Amino acid sequence: MIKVMLVDDHQLLREGLKTILETTNDFEVVAEATDGQQGLDALAKVTPDIIILDIRMQPMDGITMLRQLRAQQNQVPVVVLTTFDDQAPIQQAMQLGAKGYLLKDATRETIIQTLHNALNGQVALEAEIAAKAFQPATTTTAAPLSxxxxxxxxxxxxxxxxxxxxxxxxxxxxxxxxxxxxxxxxxxxxxxxxxxxxxxxxxxxxx
Missing domain, CATH: 1.10.10.10 (Winged helix-like DNA-binding domain superfamily/Winged helix DNA-binding domain)
Known part of the structure; x- marks a missing residue:
C-alpha cells in the first residue's frame, strides 16, 4: 500500500482526495496537514511514500515547505496540487524538486497516474500546463529592486x-x-x- 500525505488548507479538497485515493487498491492516506509547517511536523511522526502539496496556504505555503524539504535533503516525492497555473510557481516548484504539478480540477485518472509517475521518478505534469513549466521565462521588464x-x-x-x-x-x-x-x-x-x-x-x- 502506498502511503500518502495530504497538505492542503481546504478540508473539502482533502476529503475529496482521500476518497479518490482510498477507493483504489494502491493508496492509503496516512497524514493530513493544513499548511506547510504542519506538514513538516507530521513528517517527524510518519514516513509517507509521496506528498500531495498545495501551493497557496497560510502561514507556511507550499513553496516554502518544498524549500525546507530540499534543505533537509528529504527524498519523499512531492506532487503539487493547485488552482494557480501561472508559469512562475510551476517553474519554482520544479526547481525545488517537485515531481508533478496537478490542477485541482484534474480527473481521478490523471491524479492517480501522476502519483504513479512521480513514484517511478518521472516528472509528471498535465499536458495543458507542461508548456508553462518549460517555456523560457517572460522577457517582461520589471522595475529593479533597491x-x-x-x-x-x-x-x-x-x-x-x-x-x-x-x-x-x-x-x-x-x-x-x-x-x-x-x-x-x-x-x-x-x-x-x-x-x-x-x-x-x-x-x-x-x-
Missing amino acids: PQNQAILTAVAQGYHSKEIAATMHLSERTIKAHLTQIYNDFGVFTRAEAVAYALKHQLIEI
Missing part, C-alpha cells in the same frame, strides 16, 4: 525568517517587515513565495 530590498528578498528566498534577516542586516524586525510589505506592493503579490517567484521570474534576484 540594493537593500534585493538583499532582503534574496535572504527570504534562501529560507531565512525576518528576525534572522534583521539580525544579519543590523535592522529591526519591524523594518524588515516594512521592506517586505513594500516589495509585495511593488510586485502586486501577497506572500513571500509569490514575491520570490516574481523576482526569480524577472531575474531581480539570484539564489
Whole structure:
C-alpha cells in the first residue's frame, strides 16, 4: 500500500482526495496537514511514500515547505496540487524538486497516474500546463529592486525568517517587515513565495 500525505488548507479538497485515493487498491492516506509547517511536523511522526502539496496556504505555503524539504535533503516525492497555473510557481516548484504539478480540477485518472509517475521518478505534469513549466521565462521588464530590498528578498528566498534577516542586516524586525510589505506592493503579490517567484521570474534576484 502506498502511503500518502495530504497538505492542503481546504478540508473539502482533502476529503475529496482521500476518497479518490482510498477507493483504489494502491493508496492509503496516512497524514493530513493544513499548511506547510504542519506538514513538516507530521513528517517527524510518519514516513509517507509521496506528498500531495498545495501551493497557496497560510502561514507556511507550499513553496516554502518544498524549500525546507530540499534543505533537509528529504527524498519523499512531492506532487503539487493547485488552482494557480501561472508559469512562475510551476517553474519554482520544479526547481525545488517537485515531481508533478496537478490542477485541482484534474480527473481521478490523471491524479492517480501522476502519483504513479512521480513514484517511478518521472516528472509528471498535465499536458495543458507542461508548456508553462518549460517555456523560457517572460522577457517582461520589471522595475529593479533597491540594493537593500534585493538583499532582503534574496535572504527570504534562501529560507531565512525576518528576525534572522534583521539580525544579519543590523535592522529591526519591524523594518524588515516594512521592506517586505513594500516589495509585495511593488510586485502586486501577497506572500513571500509569490514575491520570490516574481523576482526569480524577472531575474531581480539570484539564489
